[in-house]
Amino acid sequence: MSSILIIVLSLVSLATLLATIRIIQGPTIPDRAVGLDTATTITTAMIVLFSQIFHRAIYLDIALVYAVLAFLGVIAISRYLEGGM
């Protein structure tokens, strides 16, 4: 369990770091919006991982709420970029 945990946490850290770099130095706003969307997906996976680590099934509900509601922010930014909002 422990070695798998180290590998998975390293991969999730690397993915978060790459998304953060894209958000910070992305030349245009759509790059940053896509970076935020990627970070949302990574965070949902991270919450499910924590549910597995701590053996709490209630944490899966947070992943569900997060996956539904963080979608709204990206949709709002996309509508703003399109000019329709």
Add this chain to the structure above:
Amino acid sequence: MVIILEYFMIFLIVLMIALALFAIKTKDLLSAVIASGFISLVASIVYLYLQAPDVAMTEAAIGAGITTLIFVVAVRKTKGREK
């Protein structure tokens, strides 16, 4: 296993500090909104690590979802750039 999780949390908090500095420094308001959305996303993970799932759920719903939407509506009424 606990020490690995602590290093992981330190990594996430360093990322939060970097994003907060970026949100302060940037001149583009929408970039600052995106950075603050990511900060509240990472804060939700940190609350989850601190064994507070209810706070994490509220932060995920309000901080990452609704606040980003309201800030985008507010940025739309400005010029979108800081002088």
